Amino acid sequence: MSQTVDTAAMPADPVGSDGASARVASWLSEFEAALADRDVERAAGMFATTCFWRDLVAFTWNIRTVEGREGVADMLGQTLERVAPHGFHVTEPPEQADGVASAWIEFETAVGRGRGHLRLVDEGAWTLLTTLYELKGHEEPRGQARPRGAEHGVNRERETWLDRREREAAELGYETQPYVLVIGGGQGGIALGARLRQLGVPTIIADKHSRPGDQWRGRYKSLCLHDPVWYDHLPYIKFPENWPVFSPKDKIADWLESYTRVMELNYWTNTEAKSATYDADAGEWTVTVEREGHPVVLRPKQLVLATGMSGKPNVPDLPGQDVFRGDQHHSSAHPGPDAYAGKKCVVVGSNNSAFDICGALWENGADVTMVQRTSTHIVRSDTLMDIGLGALYSEEAVAGGMTTEKADMVFASLPYRIMHEFQIPLYDQMRERDKDFYERLEASGFDHDWGDDGSGLFMKYLRRGSGYYIDVGAADLVADGNVTLAKGQVDHLTEDAVVLADGTELPADLVVYATGYGSMNGWAADLISQEVADTVGKCWGLGSDTTKDPGPWEGEQRNMWKPTQQEGLWFHGGNLHQSRHYSLYLALQLKARAEGIPTPVYGLQEVHHTA
């Protein structure tokens, strides 16, 4: 769902300073010299004692943050010779605030070109972000290198753009094999597919739905994105300036559908992946899909599961579900409120989906009860937009010259280890701004929290992907008692009621289980095997040792957009911002492999949890 970051509280960036340019220039040239000499200790010594180097593919062929001089030395020790980094330079005048100089940088490696961001304190580099944005010799055909489209002249053998496109679509998967098979054609699969298409990597995106965008169309009727438009752009094509701030679900669905066409994706609809096995000797998957009811066997080298983080419903198994006479379904299957006017509806759960569904049922005249089992963090949407996202993703940010790409890089430049420290003051501000609201909510008996360490919604999203509601109005229904609040665990169902562990009986014509979603490696268990699912382990989370995100510390989100313990198996997903930004790094990792560029992975993540 949504993710927000403190931008206001980030050090440095906005205030210019005479000294910053000289400081950064001198650091960069010394750093480059140390790297050129392959002097790992000298380079590592240029970092502050407390430091973080986040690398997105450029040095590590991985998504990886190392910490402390030792971490830097280890990473450089294993990668420097091969990466041969050089050409570090700033791309705009560095800035300085509170003693921290910050700079946007570019550099090259032996095989690619990179961009990054540096924050310097007196002791040396405090944070360094390095990212790969293109591979030399495999640049995307854009700008001066864009395709001509027309072929002037006369040619009796002429194959038009359409002929070529149709031939490719007809042959791929039958006469020719895709290098990459992406299973799941939601926004994640689509964004990745678009990047791979531009990189010339033969790719099929397979989805069981009959139209791209059906992932959104099928969700409950009242759903609008919780994140604002500036945060949601897809790669290459931005939403127009008159697009709604919070996109209604069917509108985003149509956008995704048209995007697959104009980006010329090989998108197989009505195609369900049934099974996949990996032949390590051949370095190839055998994937059986059913396309329009017919089995097709595909043999991709790389398999990407973009099957959705909010796609594998957690449905509680409760005694009495078989005798309950009303309707019952998971929130993902909730059709909307129309059939339930005047009915008694019990919604189990108290996060985003639960609130959205309660709100829509109440608006349609249902008698609604929400069952809260554990505490929830709530932030009002307007407040979140102003305090959490505004500096990077808003009309004001755009007017101030902020581009989506730059905003994404600012976002990426703050290491996860310290991100909560920048979030906490923001959530303190939000608490103060909406004090009356929180007092009313808590007076209603609602169990509210601010995250284990007060760091709020964004950290909850990164750590566990659940446990919050971005309030677009429904919280008031609970606070004011229009939606009845019941608290506790559901014990069982009877023919016409939900019964809680304390014996409270909640009469029900409808039960909605807004009980969330399972880890994405569950998809690997379904499709490949439990053994492979356990081999790759849990997806998502940082190892923060907070609720639902057990340690040890991982530094990056588990298994997302990076190599896993199963060769040739990748996970892609997240919200629109993450799909947009991280699809680049996943696409480059896949392209490099397609081209036979060596991709030794530094710091392949260990598996500490299977689900």
Ligand SMILES: Cc1cc2nc3c(=O)[nH]c(=O)nc-3n(C[C@H](O)[C@H](O)[C@H](O)COP(=O)(O)OP(=O)(O)OC[C@H]3O[C@@H](n4cnc5c(N)ncnc54)[C@H](O)[C@@H]3O)c2cc1C
């Ligand atoms: C109520 C709700 C509100 C949300 N609001 C936002 C928001 O405001 N902003 C935001 O960015 N995100 C939001 N999200 C999260 C949203 O689910 C994800 O951002 C988005 O759907 C993820 O896209 P995806 O492509 O990763 O997965 P999905 O959209 O879930 O797509 C996965 C696809 O995989 C397909 N699939 C699965 N198994 C197979 C198989 N075996 N064979 C073929 N196809 C298969 C499915 O058919 C599906 O189309 C919300 C989610 C929910 C539930």
